[in-house]
Structures are given as C-alpha cells and as structure tokens.
Amino acid sequence: MDPTRSFQGLLLTLQRFWAERGCVVLQPYDMEVGAGTFHPATTLRALGPRPWKAAYVQPSRRPKDGRYGENPNRLQHYYQFQVILKPSPPDLQQLYLDSLQAIGVDLALHDVRFVEDDWESPTLGAWGLGWECWCDGMEVSQFTYFQQVAGVECAPVAGELTYGLERLAMYVQGVENVYDLNFNGGEGEDRISYGDVFLQAEQEFSRHNFEHADTEMLFRHFTDAERECQALLAAGEAEAGSNDPRHRLALPAYDQCIKASHMFNLLDARGVISVTERQSYILRVRDLAKACGAAWLRTAGGGFN
Amino acid sequence: MPDLLLELFSEEIPARMQRKAADDLKKLVTDALVERGLLYEGAKAFATPRRLALHVAGLPVRGRDIREERKGPRVGAPDAAIQGFLKAAGLSSLDQATIVSDPKKGDTYVAIVEKPGQETVAAIAEIVPAVIRSFPWPKSMRWGRASAAGASLRWVRPLHAILCTFGAETEEPEVVPFEVDGIVSGNVTYGHRFHAPGAITVRRFDDYVASLERARVVLDADRRKEIILADARNLAFAQGLELVEDEALLEEVAGLVEWPVVLMGAFEERFLAIPGEAIRATIRANQKCFVLRQSAMGDRQSGEASTADSPLPTAPLSNRFLLTSNLMASDGGAAIIAGNERVVRARLSDAAYFFATDKGSLPDLETLQPSADRLGLDLKKPLDQRMAKLDRLGVVFHAKLGTQGERVRRIAALARDLAPVVGADPELAERAAKLAKADLPTEMVGEFPELQGLMGRNYAELQGEHPSVCAAIEEHYKPLGPSDRVPSDPVAVAVALADKIDTLVGFWAIDEKPTGSKDPYALRRAALGVIRLVVENRVRLALSGTLAAALSANGVATGTGEAAPLTGDLLSFFHDRLKVMLRDQGARHDLVDAVLGEGMQASDDLLLITRRVAALGRFLETEDGKSLLAGYKRAANILRAEEKKDGEGAFSGAADLQLIAAAGLIEEKGLAVALAQATPKAQACVAGEDFEGAMAALAELRPAVDAFFEAVMVNDPDPALRVNRLKLLNQLREATRAVADFGRIAG
Numbered sequence A: 001m002d003p004t005r006s007f008q009g010l011l012l013t014l015q016r017f018w019a020e021r022g023c024v025v026l027q028p029y030d031m032e033v034g035a036g037t038f039h040p041a042t043t044l045r046a047l048g049p050r051p052w053k054a055a056y057v058q059p060s061r062r063p064k065d066g067r068y069g070e071n072p073n074r075l076q077h078y079y080q081f082q083v084i085l086k087p088s089p090p091d092l093q094q095l096y097l098d099s100l101q102a103i104g105v106d107l108a109l110h111d112v113r114f115v116e117d118d119w120e121s122p123t124l125g126a127w128g129l130g131w132e133c134w135c136d137g138m139e140v141s142q143f144t145y146f147q148q149v150a151g152v153e154c155a156p157v158a159g160e161l162t163y164g165l166e167r168l169a170m171y172v173q174g175v176e177n178v179y180d181l182n183f184n185g186g187e188g189e190d191r192i193s194y195g196d197v198f199l200q201a202e203q204e205f206s207r208h209n210f211e212h213a214d215t216e217m218l219f220r221h222f223t224d225a226e227r228e229c230q231a232l233l234a235a236g237e238a239e240a241g242s243n244d245p246r247h248r249l250a251l252p253a254y255d256q257c258i259k260a261s262h263m264f265n266l267l268d269a270r271g272v273i274s275v276t277e278r279q280s281y282i283l284r285v286r287d288l289a290k291a292c293g294a295a296w297l298r299t300a301g302g303g304f305n
Numbered sequence B: 001m002p003d004l005l006l007e008l009f010s011e012e013i014p015a016r017m018q019r020k021a022a023d024d025l026k027k028l029v030t031d032a033l034v035e036r037g038l039l040y041e042g043a044k045a046f047a048t049p050r051r052l053a054l055h056v057a058g059l060p061v062r063g064r065d066i067r068e069e070r071k072g073p074r075v076g077a078p079d080a081a082i083q084g085f086l087k088a089a090g091l092s093s094l095d096q097a098t099i100v101s102d103p104k105k106g107d108t109y110v111a112i113v114e115k116p117g118q119e120t121v122a123a124i125a126e127i128v129p130a131v132i133r134s135f136p137w138p139k140s141m142r143w144g145r146a147s148a149a150g151a152s153l154r155w156v157r158p159l160h161a162i163l164c165t166f167g168a169e170t171e172e173p174e175v176v177p178f179e180v181d182g183i184v185s186g187n188v189t190y191g192h193r194f195h196a197p198g199a200i201t202v203r204r205f206d207d208y209v210a211s212l213e214r215a216r217v218v219l220d221a222d223r224r225k226e227i228i229l230a231d232a233r234n235l236a237f238a239q240g241l242e243l244v245e246d247e248a249l250l251e252e253v254a255g256l257v258e259w260p261v262v263l264m265g266a267f268e269e270r271f272l273a274i275p276g277e278a279i280r281a282t283i284r285a286n287q288k289c290f291v292l293r294q295s296a297m298g299d300r301q302s303g304e305a306s307t308a309d310s311p312l313p314t315a316p317l318s319n320r321f322l323l324t325s326n327l328m329a330s331d332g333g334a335a336i337i338a339g340n341e342r343v344v345r346a347r348l349s350d351a352a353y354f355f356a357t358d359k360g361s362l363p364d365l366e367t368l369q370p371s372a373d374r375l376g377l378d379l380k381k382p383l384d385q386r387m388a389k390l391d392r393l394g395v396v397f398h399a400k401l402g403t404q405g406e407r408v409r410r411i412a413a414l415a416r417d418l419a420p421v422v423g424a425d426p427e428l429a430e431r432a433a434k435l436a437k438a439d440l441p442t443e444m445v446g447e448f449p450e451l452q453g454l455m456g457r458n459y460a461e462l463q464g465e466h467p468s469v470c471a472a473i474e475e476h477y478k479p480l481g482p483s484d485r486v487p488s489d490p491v492a493v494a495v496a497l498a499d500k501i502d503t504l505v506g507f508w509a510i511d512e513k514p515t516g517s518k519d520p521y522a523l524r525r526a527a528l529g530v531i532r533l534v535v536e537n538r539v540r541l542a543l544s545g546t547l548a549a550a551l552s553a554n555g556v557a558t559g560t561g562e563a564a565p566l567t568g569d570l571l572s573f574f575h576d577r578l579k580v581m582l583r584d585q586g587a588r589h590d591l592v593d594a595v596l597g598e599g600m601q602a603s604d605d606l607l608l609i610t611r612r613v614a615a616l617g618r619f620l621e622t623e624d625g626k627s628l629l630a631g632y633k634r635a636a637n638i639l640r641a642e643e644k645k646d647g648e649g650a651f652s653g654a655a656d657l658q659l660i661a662a663a664g665l666i667e668e669k670g671l672a673v674a675l676a677q678a679t680p681k682a683q684a685c686v687a688g689e690d691f692e693g694a695m696a697a698l699a700e701l702r703p704a705v706d707a708f709f710e711a712v713m714v715n716d717p718d719p720a721l722r723v724n725r726l727k728l729l730n731q732l733r734e735a736t737r738a739v740a741d742f743g744r745i746a747g
Helices: A007-019 A094-104 A164-173 A194-212 A215-235 A250-269 A275-296 B015-035 B077-088 B122-134 B204-212 B221-238 B247-254 B269-273 B276-287 B296-302 B334-359 B363-375 B383-392 B405-420 B426-436 B444-448 B454-462 B467-475 B490-509 B523-536 B543-553 B561-582 B591-596 B608-623 B624-646 B658-663 B666-687 B691-699 B702-711 B719-737
Strands: A024-026 A050-062 A075-087 A111-118 A117-123 A124-137 A138-149 A159-164 B003-010 B040-046 B051-057 B068-074 B098-102 B106-115 B160-165 B188-190 B197-199 B239-245 B260-264 B290-295 B315-324 B395-399
Touching: A007 A024, A007 A050, A007 A075, A007 A094, A007 A164, A024 B334, A075 A164, A075 A194, A094 A111, A094 A138, A094 A159, A138 A164, A138 B334, A159 A164, A159 B608, A164 B068, A194 A250, A215 A275, A250 A275, B003 B015, B003 B106, B003 B188, B003 B204, B015 B040, B015 B051, B015 B122, B015 B221, B015 B247, B015 B591, B040 B221, B051 B204, B068 B077, B077 B106, B106 B269, B122 B160, B160 B188, B160 B523, B188 B204, B221 B239, B221 B247, B221 B260, B221 B315, B239 B315, B260 B334, B269 B315, B269 B334, B269 B624, B276 B290, B276 B315, B276 B334, B290 B334, B315 B334, B334 B383, B334 B444, B334 B454, B363 B383, B383 B405, B383 B426, B383 B454, B405 B426, B405 B490, B405 B543, B426 B454, B426 B467, B454 B467, B467 B490, B467 B624, B490 B523, B490 B543, B490 B561, B523 B561, B523 B608, B543 B561, B561 B591, B561 B608, B591 B608, B624 B691, B624 B702, B658 B666, B658 B719, B666 B691, B666 B702, B666 B719
Parallel strands: A024 A050
Antiparallel strands: A050 A075, A075 A159, A111 A124, A117 A124, A124 A138, A138 A159, B003 B051, B003 B160, B040 B051, B068 B106, B098 B106, B188 B197, B239 B290, B260 B315, B290 B315
C-alpha cells in the first residue's frame, strides 16, 4: 500500500515499520479514550522496570472538538498512531525520522524540526519532556520522554511517539480537507473517502456531545465508574491475613478509570461543569489513575516478582 | 597559552533556554577554573538547538606550585602534640620536618609542604563532569537504559556526546579525558542534522567553528539572528514590503535553526479582513513566522489613515509572511513554503471563523436576559451579548472577590463617579466600563489572550460605539508598567482608574497585599498605573474618598472602623509607589518624604504631591533654597537643643514684637518683619496651589535669616530675649512647613 495514496496505506506502513523494529503491534483498546496514551499498553506499561515495545493505532475521542463535520481540520473522533519504547533507545529521534521517510516525507525537501513542548496529562498524573515535531511548520507528531506516570517516577524512562494520522495523511496526500482524504486508495467508483467513512459520524456525535448526551446519566456514570474503580482496587488486595502483596485486579480497575475520564470529557463538552468544579473532577480522575498505577506496580506486568 | 574547547551535544534544547544555558556554562566552568587559581584571558559561550559550546582562551598549562610552611610544637614537646602535628601536616615521621630556632620559643618543628600545581587538563577533567552533573536547567529529564537507576544523569534532553580538547595553537591539542554517565569525552562533533550528519574531528576552536560552518551549522546565535534579520529585510524590500520587526520572535527563531534559511510565503487577500493584530498573533504564536506590512512609502501613496495609538505601526499588513527554515531544500524551498502556507491558511481560517462568530449573535439569547437587565446591556448588540454571557457563566474573578460580572458592575459605577473628576461624560464612562471585559468570552480572545482589549475595541467599533468608548475598552488595561503609554482620552482614564482602584481595594479588603518579591496580582503595577494616570493627565483626585467609596462597593462597610485603617494603609502604599516612581525618574526621595511628612496637607492628592516635590526640588537647586535650608537646619538644631531644656512647645506662639522693638537687634527686627510678610504669602500661594510662588515667598526670607544668624546670639543672657528669639526661629520653622517638612530633607 502506498502511504501517500491512502489513509490505510499510511497506517499499514507505520505498523510495518515499527513491527520490523521489534514492536508488538497491538490493536486499539476497546474503550473510549481521549488519547492513545490512555491505552494500558502505554499508561501502565510505562511503569515498572520491564522493557516494552509496542505500536498501535488508537481512535481518540475528544467530544469538545466536534464541529458537526463542518471544520476541515477538527474532529471529535480521530486516529492516533502510538509507539512506546521502554527504555527509550539512544537513536529514537533517528528512528522517528526514518519512519517519516517510510511514509513518504522526503527529508531533503521538507523542514522537520523538534520544537519544545512539555507534555502533561493532569488526569493521568503524568508528565514528560519532549517536542512537537514540525514538518514545514505543521505539527505532525508528539515526541515525549515520560518522566512520571500515575504519579510514579518512570524507571526506566519510556519514549513515546504519537502521530496525528489524519494530519500526516492530509500532508502526504496534499489534501486541504480531512473529509477529502482517500481512505482505501481506490480510484473512480472504488474510491472511498474519509468523509464516506466518518462524516455522518462526526455530525451525529457532535449533536450527541453538545446537545443530547444525558448529563444526569453521565454524572451518574462518572460516579459509578469512580466507585467501581475504588471497589476493584480494594477487592484486588490480598485477603486479610495473607502475606501476598500482589494486586489481582489492577487492569479492570484501570478500565473504570478510563471510563470516568471519558464521562468527564463528555460532561465538559456539554458545558455543565463549572470552572471551579472542573479542577476537582480532574483531581478525582487523577486519584484513580494514581491508585491504579500503584496497584499495577504490584503485578507481574509491573515487574513485581 | 593553551585554549579549552568544550561542546555538549544533545537532542534539541528548547529555544528559550539556550542563551541562559550558554551563560551558565561559561560562568560555572570559568569560576571553577579561577577557584583553582587557573586564570584565563577570555571566554565565550555559544548555543545552537543541538549544542552548548565554550571556548576559554589563554589558560596556563598547570596551576602554580604551592609552598606552605606549617609551624609545629617545640622540640621535646609531649608526644601527643608531636603526633597531632605530624598528622595535620601529612608527615610520616619527624625526619621530614625541619627545626627552626625561634628566639622566644626555642627550637620548634616546621613542616614544609610543597604542592605542585595541578595540571590544567586534570583540573578540567574534574570541573566539567561536576558542572554537567549539577547544571541549572530550569527543567531537566532522565532517559534511556541508565534511567532505570535512581541517580542517573539529568540533562535538558538526552545528551549524546562531549567534545573537550585542550592545547596550544602550536601543538596538537589533547582530549581532556573524563566520562559522565557512560559518555566519554572526545574530539568529535556532528554537523547539521540533515545536511552533514557525519562525525567531524575537531582540534581547537578555530577549526571547530569553520568545520561547523562547512557542515551547515552557524554556531553563534547572534550571527544567526543577523542573518535572519538581514535576509528577512531584503526579501521584504524586494517585494516593496517592510518587515514587522519582533525581537522576541527573532530570538526564538534563531534558537530553532542551526542553518537559517528565510523564505517568503503568502496567504489569500481575503484574510486581511481579520484585524492585523490577530493575524500577527496567530502567525507568530503558532507558526513562529514574521508578518510584513506595506512599506511606509506605499502607505503614503494610498493615503491610508493610520492611528498613532495602534500598536501595529501604521501601514496595513500585507498578505505575505516570512518563515525561517533549517534546510536548504533541494527544490529551493518550494515544498517548505507550500507546507507552511497550508498551515497558515488553516490557522487564518480558524481566526476568520472566530472573528465571524464573535461578530454574530449568540444562541439562547433569552437565557442572557437577566444578566443584560442587571448590567443594562442591549442584547441586540454582539459585544453586549458577550458581556451578558460572561456574567451568566459566573466566571470567578477571585474566590473571595466574586465573579467577573459583579466586578464589572462595580467598575462601571466607579467609572461613572470618577467621570466628572477626569472630565469624561459619565454615560460614556459607564458604558465603556460595562463593555471593557466583554471580549473575554469571545472566541478570538479565548484563542489569543494577548489580544484582550484590542479585540473588544474592534468589536465595539463594529457595533457603532462612541469612539471614546472604543478607545477606553482597549486602553483601560494601560499603563502596564513604568514605560507603557498612559491613556489620555478622559473616558479611558476613568475606566482605567476604576479598574485598577477596584482591584487594589478588593485585594486589600481580603488582605492579599504584596509582600517582598511576591505580588501575584500585580498590585504594585496597578498602583503605579493609578499614579501615572493621575499625574500625567493632571487629574485632581481626592484619593482617600475614592478608595473609601470603592471599598464600600467591595463590601467593606465604611464608617464601621473597618474601612479607615484599610484606606490609610492603601494610601501609604500609594505613597511608597510614588516614591519609587519619582526616584526612578531621578527625583530625590527625601523630597517626597519632606512633602508627605507628618501633618502635611498634601497626602491625598497625588498630582499636588508631585508638583510640590518638583517645585521643592527646583527651589533647593537655587542659592536661595540652599541657604534657606541651611538656615532652617541651624534654627532646628538650636530649637531641638533648647527644647530639651525648656520642654517641648516652650517656644510656640508668636514672638513679642514689642520686646523686639524695645530691646532687639536690627537683624532680629528684620527677620520678624520678613516672617510676617513671607509666611502668609507662602501659605496663600500653597492654598492657591502655586508652589513656585510659595517657594519664591520663602526665598525672600533668605537675607533676613542669613543676617540674623550673622549678628544675633540666640541664647542671650536675658531670659526674655532668649525665649523671644527662639520663638522667632520657631516661626521660621513653621513658615517652611507651609511647603514641606524641611527636617526630612537630606544634606
């Protein structure tokens, strides 16, 4: 598949590129998340001593960014391609540049730059240093060395690459409107555009996000997810009297944290969370994320023996 | 003399940190060298996005030898003393010590310790790793395999290579050997990431700079800036355009490239309908590009009107922009330009959309009706709708000071009250205050907070507000500092004063005053703003009354005993700021103290204070002034001494003129007459706010005062004459108080 002719060609090229460099190629996590970072393959795997290399595409939901399909650049649902390498390899910048070459960005023609951008996720209790990667003045990727996740220092540090797939595809295809992207590489009657696939969804979900999402239900679901997360965290502890410090329900608990985060995003889009309340919701999600991270570190995946 | 060359090669260093990091590197290394006695002739540090470099010229090959004599105990001293001496001096036995005869103590042991000077190379090998490990980056990180361990190296971004050579010009320099967290020092660097990524072997600074230049790296940030600026001006000139210069942007852009290549792009003319400042903000903030304007020549020809107050200088923007790329592209930059144009177009589309949205009506207007009623807004107008929205959203200004809506209502009332004082129409002042914050919930200001005020003005003009209202909306934030322009339109002055005074009394009421270096709400700046607004517009404002009224609007009941101390405290805060301001302008702060001295009448009116200080300053420059001050000091000293004997207030009251006539000297009479004439004149002038006149009246006292001290002995043996003369001096002291407390004047 030519990465410059179709959206899926771009995606498949990136998958192949990183697969050839030793990454496990995962499929998207089957939950609504705001960014690829929320996938447990990044958030949780970034914690603990065990080496980890993974690449996957993750549909990302940003309810507030919906524009009813009318803005050529903004979507409430889009794709991120996520790569995580732990520990960060010494040639990570070069690997990234090689991946751009692989998808058709000629580095003798295009001005690629690493521009300071410190990354922080208040809801995940995470931060890192890195850059936004510019291609001819357009931000096409985020490049981050994780320093802390779920309130825990990363040891070793993981390097994270996040490609904005639609933007990159628009760039390599030379298209001004996201909905005009060629999705499948077909021509004439066989051509399927990004709009064919997603325009209706953008219109309907914008209506849902801004107008129809039942806020009372969302508040309830937020509280439910928060409670369930805490309950699972408690239930995953060893029974009283046992000396086994292992946690047995870290992953299911973290799913509930993801859920709470998405509920918060929807409530935020509906404009029913005031400025002062906003901070307290963010802190509630962060508390869940921190507790899940701490639990994960007491599992095999978290490197606990 | 040998040179040191050091380069720390890393992944991209944030542009804003580069200059300070280069300075820090230079200071830390050279300080450490000097501390070891290694003096140098010169040092210069450099930064590019991927490297910090330091050149230290003229170092010695080794430090000076140190010879030290340590005195020990007497020969035959107890063993404990001998052992202690040996240990302290680092000797293994007494054979290594010499014996010196001391005439008082007899024979004593002396240890001669000779330390050969440290090789400079060895010193550098110790200094540089220590500097790297403790480098003061504002934010640093760990990376890679090493970060699994606790105490791994931190750097701003991953550090890849260290180049460190030392040697004289005439010989092959050596690599200073050391290792930091697995990075071994060497003599290799790397060129431009894309043009010349290969390894380059370096000997010393000269060939280092030249090799880098061949490898498409301009080491010196100031040279990169010069190149960008010169190329930008030339490209603009060739198109009949002018660069809108922007030093902060230039500095940043020079920190984003190792090999600057300036290119010109364009956007559609239709985007020029967006206000110029917004175009500039979006292109600058998001794309780090420079904007261009029609050259002044073209402007004059087109007869375009320009407003002197507009922060965008005169001529309108053109639809071109300049980008600085880091690449000499094989197609001459066509693809880079095209790519940047796409992004600029998308950004300007967003800005155009924001602008259009802000000019249109909000949905659900009926929900805004209560807010509109509260604030007296006209919901048919877009900017009024935004203010109503700000009120309805209940956006908090400060947890203890209520919402933005409540604050705007207070400012509007205060602006209305202040309007007559500053010569503004009260209706216009109130209207301007009500719209002053209305642009905060607009899309445009949401995206570019730095456009607050400016967009409000724009939207106000579009809905046909009075020109003074439009100007006031933009300018009410001013002045933002000691050098910022002060608004002069009376409506703007009224709103600017109201905004700042409400802020000050609010934070005073909740006891959030500035302390030391902490002033999170910029209250000092607000007070200085009030002072400059008042003084430069010659506004006569009775400050305490205004402060008390504003306090009451902030919920502090006046007349309860709660408000008075706050007003007094705030007034002295203003006085302190005034002192700082006058001092910064070169005035003597003791004159401010003299004018504000206890019992002085001037403390409430900032304009009068400054005028009085100015007149006093000029007066004291004259011979009359200097002499009168000397006479005053002499009188005050005598009075102080005599009051100690006779008690405070012993000499108050008028001197007995009959006694003077009967038994006084001619000079005594002269002073009495002069005082009788000058004092009421000076007081009348002060009452009429003619400070120059008051000073002139006081100046008339000078000959009489001089003559008095020349001829008259104050402490006459006759007690009646003595008291009378002291009363005369006291009258002189009181006379000067009409203009200032001369006792507080230095010198």
